[in-house]
Amino acid sequence: xxxxxxxxxxxxxxxxxxxxxxxxxxxxxxxxxxxxxxxxxxxxxxxxxxxxxxxxxxxxxxxxxxxxxxxxxxxxxxxxxxxxxxxxxxxxxxxxxxxxxxxxxxxxxxxxxxxxxxxxxxxxxxxxxxxxxxxxxxxxxxxxxxxxxxxxxxxxxxxxxxxxxxxxxxxxxxxxxxxxxxxxxxxxxxxxxxxxxxxxxxxxxxxxxxxxxxxxxxxxxxxxxxxxxxxxxxxxxxxxxxxxxxxxxxxxxxxxxxxxxxxxxxxxxxxxxxxxxxxxxxxxxxxxxxxxxxxxxxxxxxxxxxxxxxxxxxxxxxxxxxxxxxxxxxxxxxxx
Amino acid sequence: xxxxxxxxxxxxxxxxxxxxxxxxxxxxxxxxxxxxxxxxxxxxxxxxxxxxxxxxxxxxxxxxxxxxxxxxxxxxxxxxxxxxxxxxxxxxxxxxxxxxxxxxxxxxxxxxxxxxxxxxxxxxxxxxxxxxxxxxxxxxxxxxxxxxxxxxxxxxxxxxxxxxxxxxxxxxxxxxxxxxxxxxxxxxxxxxxxxxxxxxxxxxxxxxxxxxxxxxxxxxxxxxxxxxxxxxxxxxxxxxxxxxxxxxxx
Amino acid sequence: xxxxxxxxxxxxxxxxxxxxxxxxxxxxxxxxxxxxxxxxxxxxxxxxxxxxxxxxxxxxxxxxxxxxxxxxxxxxxxxxxxxxxxxxxxxxxxxxxxxxxxxxxxxxxxxxxxxxxxxxxxxxxxxxxxxxxxxxxxxxxxxxxxxxxxxxxxxxxxxxxxxxxxxxxxxxxxxxxxxxxxxxxxxxxxxxxxxxxxxxxxxxxxxxxxxxxxxxxxxxxxxxxxxxxxxxxxxxxxxxxxxxxxxxxxxxxxxxxxxxxxxxxxxxxxxxxxxxxxxxxxxxxxxxxxxxxxxxxxxxxxxxxxxxxxxxxxxxxxxxxxxxxxxxxxxxxxxxxxxxxxxxxxxxxxxxxxxxxxxxxxxxxxxxxxxxxxxxxxxxxxxxxxxxxxxxxx
Numbered sequence: 001x002x003x004x005x006x007x008x009x010x011x012x013x014x015x016x017x018x019x020x021x022x023x024x025x026x027x028x029x030x031x032x033x034x035x036x037x038x039x040x041x042x043x044x045x046x047x048x049x050x051x052x053x054x055x056x057x058x059x060x061x062x063x064x065x066x067x068x069x070x071x072x073x074x075x076x077x078x079x080x081x082x083x084x085x086x087x088x089x090x091x092x093x094x095x096x097x098x099x100x101x102x103x104x105x106x107x108x109x110x111x112x113x114x115x116x117x118x119x120x121x122x123x124x125x126x127x128x129x130x131x132x133x134x135x136x137x138x139x140x141x142x143x144x145x146x147x148x149x150x151x152x153x154x155x156x157x158x159x160x161x162x163x164x165x166x167x168x169x170x171x172x173x174x175x176x177x178x179x180x181x182x183x184x185x186x187x188x189x190x191x192x193x194x195x196x197x198x199x200x201x202x203x204x205x206x207x208x209x210x211x212x213x214x215x216x217x218x219x220x221x222x223x224x225x226x227x228x229x230x231x232x233x234x235x236x237x238x239x240x241x242x243x244x245x246x247x248x249x250x251x252x253x254x255x256x257x258x259x260x261x262x263x264x265x266x267x268x269x270x271x272x273x274x275x276x277x278x279x280x281x282x283x284x285x286x287x288x289x290x291x292x293x294x295x296x297x298x299x300x301x302x303x304x305x306x307x308x309x310x311x312x313x314x315x316x317x318x319x320x321x322x323x324x325x326x327x328x329x330x331x332x333x334x335x336x
Numbered sequence: 337x338x339x340x341x342x343x344x345x346x347x348x349x350x351x352x353x354x355x356x357x358x359x360x361x362x363x364x365x366x367x368x369x370x371x372x373x374x375x376x377x378x379x380x381x382x383x384x385x386x387x388x389x390x391x392x393x394x395x396x397x398x399x400x401x402x403x404x405x406x407x408x409x410x411x412x413x414x415x416x417x418x419x420x421x422x423x424x425x426x427x428x429x430x431x432x433x434x435x436x437x438x439x440x441x442x443x444x445x446x447x448x449x450x451x452x453x454x455x456x457x458x459x460x461x462x463x464x465x466x467x468x469x470x471x472x473x474x475x476x477x478x479x480x481x482x483x484x485x486x487x488x489x490x491x492x493x494x495x496x497x498x499x500x501x502x503x504x505x506x507x508x509x510x511x512x513x514x515x516x517x518x519x520x521x522x523x524x525x526x527x528x529x530x531x532x533x534x535x536x537x538x539x540x541x542x543x544x545x546x547x548x549x550x551x552x553x554x555x556x557x558x559x560x561x562x563x564x565x566x567x568x569x570x571x572x573x574x575x576x577x578x579x580x581x582x583x584x585x586x
Numbered sequence: 587x588x589x590x591x592x593x594x595x596x597x598x599x600x601x602x603x604x605x606x607x608x609x610x611x612x613x614x615x616x617x618x619x620x621x622x623x624x625x626x627x628x629x630x631x632x633x634x635x636x637x638x639x640x641x642x643x644x645x646x647x648x649x650x651x652x653x654x655x656x657x658x659x660x661x662x663x664x665x666x667x668x669x670x671x672x673x674x675x676x677x678x679x680x681x682x683x684x685x686x687x688x689x690x691x692x693x694x695x696x697x698x699x700x701x702x703x704x705x706x707x708x709x710x711x712x713x714x715x716x717x718x719x720x721x722x723x724x725x726x727x728x729x730x731x732x733x734x735x736x737x738x739x740x741x742x743x744x745x746x747x748x749x750x751x752x753x754x755x756x757x758x759x760x761x762x763x764x765x766x767x768x769x770x771x772x773x774x775x776x777x778x779x780x781x782x783x784x785x786x787x788x789x790x791x792x793x794x795x796x797x798x799x800x801x802x803x804x805x806x807x808x809x810x811x812x813x814x815x816x817x818x819x820x821x822x823x824x825x826x827x828x829x830x831x832x833x834x835x836x837x838x839x840x841x842x843x844x845x846x847x848x849x850x851x852x853x854x855x856x857x858x859x860x861x862x863x864x865x866x867x868x869x870x871x872x873x874x875x876x877x878x879x880x881x882x883x884x885x886x887x888x889x890x891x892x893x894x895x896x897x898x899x900x901x902x903x904x905x906x907x908x909x910x911x912x913x914x915x916x917x918x919x920x921x922x923x924x925x926x927x928x929x930x931x932x933x934x935x936x937x938x939x940x941x942x943x944x945x946x947x948x949x950x951x952x953x954x955x956x957x958x959x960x961x962x963x964x965x966x967x968x969x970x971x972x973x974x975x976x977x978x979x980x
Binding site (some may be wrong): 061062064091110111114119120122124125126127128129130131132133134135136137139140141143145222260263264270271274307310311313314317318320323 | 644646662696697699700701703704705707709711712715716718720721822839841844847848851856865909912913916917919920922923924966975
């Protein structure tokens with residue numbers, strides 16, 4: 001017998017899914033828990049993808065180094081907390097945001113500005129390769145500094161003890177009824193929500209935010225009314241990098257960190273921006289949540305728990321390939 | 337050339353909508369035999385849209401295009417090109433990172449895949465000589481001036497040996513001396529018994545060159561006939577002279 | 587006979603081929619360096635076939651390593667489960683890669699530049715993760731073992747007579763097989779890009795619509811490039827891993843892919859030979875740099891890393907020296923892209939191979955300025971005038 005891959009076998013014997021559903025482990029509560037977990041992580045994905053969206057809408061490029069800013073953001077927090085015991089965690093996150101902003105802005109000035117000024121031949125090709133080169137560079141710089149072994153930042157917060165019957169907390173976990181939610185993720189999601197709110201406020205309520213939007217809609221018109229598109233490019237790339245850095249900074253206490261942790265993170269942001277439509281801010285928010293839930297449900301409901309984790313990233317990528325192929329404008333896309 | 341030696345392009349009631357905007361509202365005409373047809377109309381009249389539909393870059397919302405007894409509107413652009421409809425673009429599109437000779441070889445190899453490279457190059461050089469760009473043969477496309485790129489595009493088109501040639505604004509932004517070369521080119525192509533659709537804003541040249549004029553306005557054919565007749569058509573005068581901010585008529 | 591620059595190119599090619607043949611002798615048959623040479627050739631095949639796809643047709647695929655792995659896994663599974671002999675599995679693996687390349691190539695047709703890059707990244711990652719997860723089928727993270735080739739007796743004897751040191755170490759046959767594959771693959775791709783398809787590839791890269799308007803079969807052209815380059819990648823992967831004996835899914839990770847891309851770009855992705863030489867050059871310089879112990883401790887002090895509490899343990903120290911090597915390489919990649927977009931090696935080859943332009947660019951501008959004085963244009967104009975009374979008299 002031709003040995004079919006187990007994936008195909010599972011797809012064919014879908015009654016296994018049904019069996020699992022009717023057996024003890026998959027209950028309504030379990031699914032609610034998976035959805036809640038997905039939403040929590042989805043908020044952070046949305047934050048990352050928002051950065052990529054910002055870069056795409058203003059500079060009209062996709063940064064292939066987005067995950068590396070995520071990785072650096074995490075490492076900065078780790079390095080600070082590791083070295084200065086008792087350093088306030090929130091401040092460390094702010095430092096991480098600043099560091100990634102500066103790296104992004106400097107890179108933009110040095111390598112992307114010539115493109116905006118038209119000094120580079122074949123700009124679309126250049127944009128792909130140069131950001132790819134940056135990701136290569138940053139990965140190995142961090143490998144050189146941090147080494148290849150997984151690091152995990154110490155936890156720097158704890159829940160106050162609450163018991164309201166339905167909502168209970170322990171030091172590290174929040175219980176909604178009998179659904180346990182990891183405190184680390186809740187904490188990360190809260191910070192991410194705050195950051196999202198701040199960014200949206202900035203984009204929609206400040207002059208600079210309007211200027212950014214103006215540039216993303218029409219560069220020349222924006223230049224005519226006195227906005228310097230080059231500065232907006234730098235700002236947008238720096239902010240995009242910063243948002244990725246923030247996402248990494250809040251997650252470094254949850255996951256363990258290696259120099260190539262940014263690769264799946266990049267892939268996830270690509271999935272989201274394509275799913276939500278390139279350059280659409282609401283699209284990246286909704287896309288982030290969708291991806292989080294899909295991943296969580298896919299992993300949680302996968303019949304073979306041993307392989308479920310290994311397939312975690314595949315679910316999103318499959319959506320991605322399908323969307324790219326069937327509806328390249330995404331859910332909220334403006335144009336290709 | 338088609339089997340029976342005639343060239344026949346038939347545009348049947350072609351409609352094209354872009355979202356809510358109607359670019360073409362039922363255009364029909366027939367071009368038969370080797371004639372030079374001028375296609376004119378104010379900006380936004382739908383000339384380029386029509387060209388793109390005939391050459392397959394756009395699909396019509398409604399209507400059909402037939403060429404030499406074959407329906408071509410569902411075909412892909414390269415298929416239509418191989419059937420014998422060649423075109424130039426309004427904005428020149430020379431292959432920038434290929435030498436001029438390689439630019440010429442691309443359509444040549446489409447038409448004659450198994451011809452020896454030497455023979456093909458000879459053929460290309462002959463056409464290039466006629467269009468006065470033979471001295472640039474090893475130059476990269478990106479090194480050419482705008483006018484030379486235009487000439488290259490025209491030369492490259494001949495390598496495909498099409499029956500029908502659609503020239504989209506061949507005179508726009510070209511040095512007056514080069515314009516004369518392009519006139520010469522058009523004469524030569526007509527001499528070879530090909531049909532030409534000439535789109536131009538240069539009224540002077542289009543009235544003198546073409547045997548028949550088709551005037552488009554708001555996506556409709558408002559006049560079709562010999563230049564002398566069309567010139568007098570009140571609708572055409574209205575379309576061009578009605579608003580004096582529009583194009584200059586002679 | 588007049589001296590032409592192309593003779594230099596011929597001489598260099600001959601020199602390179604001689605070097606390729608005598609390389610194992612040059613390194614005194616040390617197994618390590620023979621292996622390095624073989625690996626360099628493997629990367630060279632991958633880089634130049636990637637440049638066929640990216641540099642010639644403008645399809646920036648990030649799935650090249652995935653195709654390499656796909657072919658290898660297919661061959662390995664054919665041997666393990668279907669009882670194929672290695673050489674049969676090699677053919678089978680290449681064919682399977684070609685079929686998958688055909689499908690992916692068709693799926694990619696609608697996608698432009700950055701979307702294609704994203705799609706192929708997704709494909710490559712899905713493939714790698716599935717291979718990693720399906721332990722029973724593919725061996726999972728521990729990899730899949732492949733038996734090495736056995737040459738038939740007569741060939742073995744023949745090769746022994748030609749190459750006296752054939753049995754000196756296990757990597758010699760591997761090196762020569764790879765070298766043969768390298769020459770064959772490069773020759774094949776070279777002939778392909780010199781044929782009409784080469785012109786079509788570049789026409790499609792430059793302007794797809796214009797190429798279609800000139801009758802170039804855009805679909806076939808793009809898919810052909812995809813299939814050929816993935817089959818060559820698969821072929822190289824199968825042969826290489828047969829000699830290495832094992833393929834692991836991490837061989838296909840994006841990091842490896844970026845190495846290939848970096849090699850092709852630094853060499854010059856517009857030119858097959860440039861990309862191949864870039865890969866060889868870079869692989870050797872990386873290996874050579876590995877011989878030089880980087881003063882990790884000094885570096886760490888310079889970067890104040892010790893103050894930050896990162897003590898150096900030996901194993902990590904070695905890995906870190908490797909990392910710093912790659913950092914330099916990444917920097918070289920970015921600088922190459924920024925300042926020499928056509929790569930470092932290709933422009934030299936192009937310069938040597940280019941025929942003299944009949945007229946230099948400077949002369950052309952002069953000619954354009956003197957346009958009014960040029961008479962042949964007018965001559966043609968008046969010729970046409972004579973032929974047709976309708977010619978306007980402006």
